[in-house]
Amino acid sequence: MEIAKEAVAGGADWIEIGTPLIKSEGMNAIRTMRKAFPDRTILADMKTVDTGAMEVEMAAKAGADVAIVLGSADDSTILDALRSAHKYGVRLMADLISAPDPVKRAVELEALGVDYINVHVGIDQQMIGKDPVSILMEISEKVGVQLAVAGGLDSESAAQAVRAGARIVIVGGNITRSDNVTEAAKKIRKSVDSPESVDIRDRGTVDQEIREIFKEVSTSNISDAMHRKGAMKGIHPLVRGKMVGPAVTVQCFPGDWAKTVEAIDLAKPGDVIVIYNESKDIACWGGLATLSSLNKGIAGVVIEGAVRDIDEVENLGLPIYTSNTVPNAGDPKGFGEINAEITCGSQAVKPGDYIIGDESGVVVVPKERAYELARRAKEVNKEEKRLFDEIRRGGTLSEILKLKKWEKI
Numbered sequence: 001m002e003i004a005k006e007a008v009a010g011g012a013d014w015i016e017i018g019t020p021l022i023k024s025e026g027m028n029a030i031r032t033m034r035k036a037f038p039d040r041t042i043l044a045d046m047k048t049v050d051t052g053a054m055e056v057e058m059a060a061k062a063g064a065d066v067a068i069v070l071g072s073a074d075d076s077t078i079l080d081a082l083r084s085a086h087k088y089g090v091r092l093m094a095d096l097i098s099a100p101d102p103v104k105r106a107v108e109l110e111a112l113g114v115d116y117i118n119v120h121v122g123i124d125q126q127m128i129g130k131d132p133v134s135i136l137m138e139i140s141e142k143v144g145v146q147l148a149v150a151g152g153l154d155s156e157s158a159a160q161a162v163r164a165g166a167r168i169v170i171v172g173g174n175i176t177r178s179d180n181v182t183e184a185a186k187k188i189r190k191s192v193d194s195p196e197s198v199d200i201r202d203r204g205t206v207d208q209e210i211r212e213i214f215k216e217v218s219t220s221n222i223s224d225a226m227h228r229k230g231a232m233k234g235i236h237p238l239v240r241g242k243m244v245g246p247a248v249t250v251q252c253f254p255g256d257w258a259k260t261v262e263a264i265d266l267a268k269p270g271d272v273i274v275i276y277n278e279s280k281d282i283a284c285w286g287g288l289a290t291l292s293s294l295n296k297g298i299a300g301v302v303i304e305g306a307v308r309d310i311d312e313v314e315n316l317g318l319p320i321y322t323s324n325t326v327p328n329a330g331d332p333k334g335f336g337e338i339n340a341e342i343t344c345g346s347q348a349v350k351p352g353d354y355i356i357g358d359e360s361g362v363v364v365v366p367k368e369r370a371y372e373l374a375r376r377a378k379e380v381n382k383e384e385k386r387l388f389d390e391i392r393r394g395g396t397l398s399e400i401l402k403l404k405k406w407e408k409i
């Protein structure tokens with residue numbers, strides 16, 4: 001309710017009762033919003049896939065103005081949902097989320113007579129890099145029905161969507177998870193009203209985007225996004241500093257530091273050197289290796305094993321995470337491997353996996369899922385910012401999370 005009030009204050013015309021809220025609170029969510037916002041359009045994201053007439057009736061009787069049916073539902077469901085919508089005086093929006101051929105289906109849905117088509121890329125799909133605006137561009141050339149758009153929109157993509165023909169812009173997380181909902185809604189409102197005035201940033205390469213997000217979020221956010229996987233055990237910050245980069249892995253052996261130092265020459269600027277050296281009592285890293293790494297532009301070092309020259313490495317300032325410190329060093333014997341898969345801090349690390357370190361420790365993000373997990377960590381981060389804001393306003397954490405309600409029974 002608070003979020004809805006703040007979003008309306010920022011210029012939202014419609015209030016979408018999202019599917020998770022409907023699943024949590026049922027039709028009462030719609031009733032409550034209807035009462036609180038008599039002059040706003042209430043959109044019920046029912047995501048109906050069967051019994052179209054019954055679900056539209058439920059939404060209509062609870063006070064919705066528009067109900068959403070899945071565009072990929074059978075035509076019989078869409079048609080019966082439409083009959084029910086006409087009977088109860090509500091409008092029907094067909095949502096193209098996960099439609100195998102959204103352009104073809106949009107043409108069919110228009111012919112079936114829906115009031116709106118929502119070009120929607122779902123939250124999980126957004127995390128793997130899909131966006132609705134490119135699909136919208138194609139669809140808007142093929143249909144005349146009013147188009148809505150949804151799926152991770154921010155002020156830039158909202159402007160692009162309006163330019164591409166969207167009449168309704170549905171924004172979720174970038175408003176609801178913002179720490180200032182009214183300001184976030186105002187920003188979107190401005191983009192929707194004057195889309196031509198919005199500058200569209202170049203987001204750079206995927207790798208740049210991944211690095212940028214990992215620099216912004218914490219290892220705790222990433223661990224949450226990975227469902228508690230990925231955190232190294234027994235590895236702690238020695239020289240503090242945020243560290244983000246792809247791994248160059250080193251497997252070496254007790255008393256041998258040749259491969260750790262050779263890895264510095266192989267690593268590229270921005271890489272993180274990740275070393276497994278079994279010995280806690282003979283260091284495989286020290287001040288000279290640290291200075292050499294700094295010259296090379298390396299982002300940081302992780303060592304399961306030991307580091308020495310602690311005064312020097314602290315002064316040099318390169319982020320170092322390790323399991324131990326000790327004064328002894330070994331010799332350069334030359335055993336071991338560079339860029340083989342290793343285990344460090346009980347985590348498997350492949351060359352190129354993203355390594356992120358901060359005050360809480362180190363996490364390993366498999367390279368194949370780096371983009372998705374960066375995006376998911378960013379969502380966790382947004383959610384936490386919102387919670388911080390609610391606690392600052394005086395709520396307790398358990399009240400805000402409704403802990404009692406959601407405890408297992």
Ligand SMILES: O=C([C@H](O)CO)[C@H](O)[C@H](O)COP(=O)(O)O
Pocket residue numbers: 016018019020045121122123150151152153170171172173174
């Ligand atoms: O419909 C939605 C999603 O499927 C969860 O129910 C969202 O409301 C919609 O995607 C808009 O949210 P954002 O993608 O966070 O902008």
